[in-house]
Amino acid sequence: MKLDHPLIAERAVARHCQELLGSGPGIAELVPALSLIGERLTRALAAGLARLSGGRAPVVSIGMPMDTTLGAIQAELDTLAMHSLLALGPDGHPALATFAAAPVFRLVDRAFGGKGEVPDPLPDAFPLSAELLLGRIEATLAEALGTALGGAQPLRVVPCRRETSLRQLDPFAMNADLLQLAIEVEEEGAAPWSLTIAFPIATLAAVATVPRHRARGPRRDGPADPAAEPYASLPLSVSAVVIDMRLDFARVAALSAGDVIPVAIARAVPLRVGGRTVATGTVGEVEDRVAIQIGHAF
Known part of the structure; x- marks a missing residue:
């Protein structure tokens, strides 16, 4: 595995050592934890993008976490895309942000006074203008994700490297279990654009706060309190x-x-x-x- 960031490189051996990691929480426990992180990320990212553009905060929405693998992400991409490797926390746990080409070119066109048009056909590579814009969005996303993960004391999130090829980026094993968040951003007078963030299970187990069930006490009569856990965190449509x-x-x-x-x-x-x-x-x-x-x- 090729890892350029020193935090990730130092952690590479420990991340695959079960004796050091222990069993940790499973997907069933991490899905609700990631849902809560997603809710906090919507607010932090909206504020960050408003500062980036100097305008009104966009509407940011995040779907429910979906389980996937790196191989599945690659199979779903049939056109150009940019992948960004993020290092989370002092141990540099990896996460992957993916930007499809069409939304990026739409943003670049708008940044230069256009209407948000996408070139047809799409080019084989991103121009320098797109790279520069992606760098700014990437930094904004990293800051918002750190706030969502750390709360009052933001977690350090560092963008490490960007590649159009997942094989060259090689962020983690192709068959590793991942949980992915799809993020959609709606700005006034413009078509919405989107990106995704994928977290390995080991990363989430290390950086997410997973609510633990309390030991059962005496049985209480009467209806359950909807403002108390575990009901308070359940998302409702x-x-x-x-x-x-x-x-x-x-x-x-x-x-x-x-x-x-x-x-x-x-x-x-x-x-x-x-x-x-x-x-x-x-x-x-x-x-x-x-x-x-x-x-x-x-």
Whole structure:
């Protein structure tokens, strides 16, 4: 394995030594831990990108962690991409950030006053302008990830090396178990762009705080407290039903571009979790974004 960063090089032997690592937490324990890290990363990255561009903070969203391998990541990439090796913490635990070519060229075009157009066909290599922009985004991502992992005392995250070839970068074994976060960034007036971060299980076990279950105490009667663990950290999909209308089949079948359908927005917009209404509120606006003010919670 080729490792240029001294922190990673010093750790290379210990990372593969089970006697030193111990059993550690498994994927089932690391998935919720990484979900919490992802939530903190959305806030830190949005603030960092706002400082980078000097504008309004973008909307950053992160999907649920997905298990994968380096081989699977390589198989999914059919065009040019840039891969960045990150060293996490004082021991330099590796992580991998991947930037697909199309979003990078879109950002470069916008940086030079364009509309965010992507060259067709894509070139075989990134120009210097793209390399420079990637370096700035990479540094912003490293800082945000350090904040997400360390909280009040950010973890040191260092960008080590970038390559367009995963085989040349050789960040970790091709069949190593990884957990991957997909990140999407939406900026006003521009198409969204995305990147991914992949963490080996050994890296997450070393840098993530995994909640441990407390020993069982006396049984308590009454309902569980939703604000207490393990329930408080569970992610829930919340939907706001702004419009709920009925159209007959003939009307739907006849719809075409340019048709206007009059709709009425209810005064009390229901918020639903799992198909069940948990609250109602009114539609408004906060900082140029649509918002709902809760009027009644069940």
